[in-house]
Amino acid sequence: MLFHWLASVAYLLYLGNFVLAINEDATERPIFPDPLNEEEFNSQMGSGLHIVEFYSPHCSHCKALAPTWKKAWETFYEEGQGLNITFSQVNCLLSGDLCNKEKIAYFPSIRLYGPSGFIKNFPENAKRTVENLIDFARREAYDPANAEVLDFKSLSIPIRGDQFNELLAGKGEHPMMVSFWPSKTMRNSDDNINFENCDECVPFQRTWRMLSSKLLAHNISTGHINCESSSNLCEELGFSDLVKIKNYSLDRVPKVALILPNRVVNNLFVYKSPFSTSVSDYEDFATRIVSNSEPPFISAKEVKEITQREFQIPSASILNVSPQKLHVVFSYDPETVVPEDLHVLGHLLEPLSAIPNAYLYKSTDNMKSASRSVFESMYQIINYNESEPVKTVKESYLDLNVMDQNPSLYVFKDGEKIPHIFPAYSTTEMRNVDYITSWIESVSLAPINEISPSTFDKLLDFNPEEYSGLVIQLIDISTGSKFEKSSRLLRKLIVGAYDYEDLRMQNVLNVADAKRLTKTEKMQALKKKGASAKKIVKASIEEIPRLDNHKVILGYIDISKSDNALSQLGLAHREQYSAGDVIVIDTINRYVYEHDIFGNILSSESPYNIRETLAAVFLPESSYSAGNIPRRAFRPSFGDSFGFSKLSGQLSFWRLLCVLSPIFLAYKALRILSRARINKRYKAKRNTVGLLGRANKKNLRD
Incomplete structure (x- = not known):
């Protein structure tokens, strides 16, 4: 009897706890809200930020978006509470007057609202995915201008x-x-x-x-x-x-x-x-x-200060992070400069306006000496390994790049300890605006770049004559401690990249020396054969091409922003990635590397491993570990959903064209016929402006 009584009590306690757990779970989990009516809309839009979807229940694209919108709301709800931004909806079938007042022209329409009303539309070129909706919300929440009344x-x-x-x-x-x-x-x-x-x-x-x-x-x-x-x-x-x-x-x-x-x-x-x-x-x-x-004047001392600035990862906790600036310095001697030399500055205004954060300066200081000083600061950083000989500035590389031409142009970047010197051998190059513009564009990338679906392709294809790789650091800035860790690891990545740069510069010198030797041997062979003076002179004046290649671009991806940040770019290969992991992409041959020379997961904890891994990948002729690092073919998923990049590598252009053309033409023909039938039907009845908006207004992005 006692046993049955105790069992009953235990069962009741278990049942009570189960019910309480259900109730607690129900109270903790927010309930997806109903669409706003006009009164609620006017009341709520007066404070905070709101991303509002205007939809019609009869719109097929709205129906397709519904589960995505709900998941975005559920995923972002708590974070949105902290950022004072919400996802809301308006049913335009029930609130037609409101949608008419807000000039809703098509469905679904996704808009950002603030205290002063309508701010902007959801980006037209962005897919309506959970990640993109949340990214849009975060980005706009961090913009203080949106909250201004x-x-x-x-x-x-x-x-x-x-x-x-x-x-x-x-x-x-x-x-x-x-x-x-x-x-x-x-x-x-x-x-x-x-x-x-x-x-x-x-x-x-x-x-x-x-x-x-x-x-x-x-x-x-x-x-x-x-x-x-x-x-x-x-x-x-x-x-x-x-x-x-x-x-x-x-x-x-x-x-x-x-x-x-x-x-x-x-x-x-x-x-x-x-x-x-x-x-x-x-x-x-x-x-x-x-x-x-x-253009204001800038001194050699100010140039040195510019290059010593430390990079800061933009985050919600640091709102006033200055962008990484590009400083274009026109260096000249006031005793010898002529008006024609200065005219080029006026012609540079338009091309520089299209390069983000590019600023123009004049200087009468010795920029050649300033460039050497900047290089010296890089060598102070990379002499971290006491077991290696002390590294010093490579004077031959500096002489190869720094011209005695006056006036001359230099580019210095915030926080970058590598100066860029315009390769001008005469006044002709210094007055060629197109040539100067092309050069500035070729060195215009920021020292460290945030990588996203919108920037990834540009970085992969940037100046392939000089850049061979993209080095990506994974970061996580979701908490203060993780932000500090990511910042520390990013600094270590930079040290490793500078260390690789020293090896790369030596490789440039080695290649140049080898070509000079080949040229000398060719001339000696001609003389030995008794070649004509014309042939010998022609060989002697043959120009040795100036190659400054195998550079790498540095970037970072914040994996805390999205669960599939890497898969969006076709980079997810392992089950788990962590802040500090480094991914290297050979942008010329399209290979991905995730391990170091010892076979371990590549991490920026060791600048030495970064240097040696980059050398093994991009300078195999000067590395003992070349060919030993596992790699995989890079198959981008973003912007190449059907694997056309891989296919084009296997087929010739004309064969690829023959494969794709019939598919494309059939698709376009069906689209044209379908749209023609729809337009004919609508025009016979009325214009296409109505409850469902303009049918031919947008290229729908579902």
Whole structure:
């Protein structure tokens, strides 16, 4: 009896605990919210940031997005609470008036809202995945401009065509940033305009309002032009799509240009980077051009300070991390310089405006000596191994790169202890703007680059004549301690990369010496054979090509941002990766390496292992470990979902074309026929603007 009683009590206790556990789990787990109605929308948008999906329950793409949206909400809920940003929805079938007021033109529409209302759309070129939605939320939460309450009006003034021409004639008092719009009667850039085929126009109005205030602090005025009423001007500038819609399936976007005063040439600069609603992008564009138009002087001491700056990983806890700047220094002797030498600076303004964070300077200090000093600081870092001979600056490499030509150009980067010297052998190269621009672009990469799906392809293909590899450090900055660890390991990676650079420079010298020896032996052989003087002279003046190759690009991936950050790039191969792991990609031969010369997982804990591994991969002729490191073929998944890169490596171009062309043509034919039937059906009934928006408005991205 007692036994049965105890068993019953135990069972009841177990059942009670089970019920409590269920209740606790139910209370802890947040419930996916219902769509907002108009009253809730107006109330909630007044504070914090909100990513809102406007949808219709009858929209097939909305239905396809539904599970992705829910998972993004569940995954990001707690983090979003801390960042004060939420995912919300609006059912436009139930809240039609609200969607009409917000000018929702297609479904699903994903937008960012803040205290001042609509801020921007979810990026048009981004797939609607859980990772991309969360990444968008994080990125916008960290931008302080999104939380600003805009209680001021735009300071931008309307500009007519004749007024714009006066500015081009150099009659302006201050630099002026001008925006161009697909409108006819917009007096104030804040006006409530129904922009046709311009989804980004309304969010850009907010951007322009903020710019009009921020640029005023830099003594830069702002104005705006209605392209529909200034059609000739806009067409001359190449903005004809803002005058009249030419393709309804393509979105139009506002254009921006900067005009410098007191100049009649080289005074108009069009913003040619991809369209953005980021205030900082346009502010940087304008302020850099104004600064570069009157390059400040920089001293050798300041150059040394620039290269000593330590790289900081951007994070939520450090909001004001300065971008890594590119400092282009025009070095000259004031006693010998002529006006023609200085004219090149004005011609560099436009190309430099397209290179992020590129700043132009003048200097009368000895930049050759400054470059040597920068190199010396690199050698101070790489002499960490007491068992090795002391490494010193390779004077021959310095002589090979530093020209005695005056004037000359140098590029120094924040935190990088490797100067870049323009290879000019005469005044001809120093006055060749295209040649100079090409060189600056070839050295324009930041010392350390964040790697994402949007930057990965560019880094893989960057300047293959000089760069052979991409070295990727995995980091985790999700907590303070992990951030510190990742920063420490990244510094060690840099040391290992500098150590490899010393080996690489020696290899460049060895190759150059071998080619000189070959040239000498060739001349001696010709003399021995009794060759004609013409042949001997021709051999003697034969130029030895200057090769400075097998460089590597450094980058990092924050694995705390996404569970499949590596698989998105086709890099996931092992079950587990950790902060500190290093992945090396041979960008020329397309191989991936994850182990060091000893067969262990490659880690930046040992700069020596980094150096030796890079040498084994990229300088096999000077490494005892060449060929001993396991490797695998690199098969990118991002942007190459069907493995076409691998296929193209196995088939000739024409065979590949024969394989793909019938598939592509059949697909396009079906699409055209299908769209023609749909358009015919809709046009017979009514226009395509309605509850489901413009059917031909967007290339849907599900």
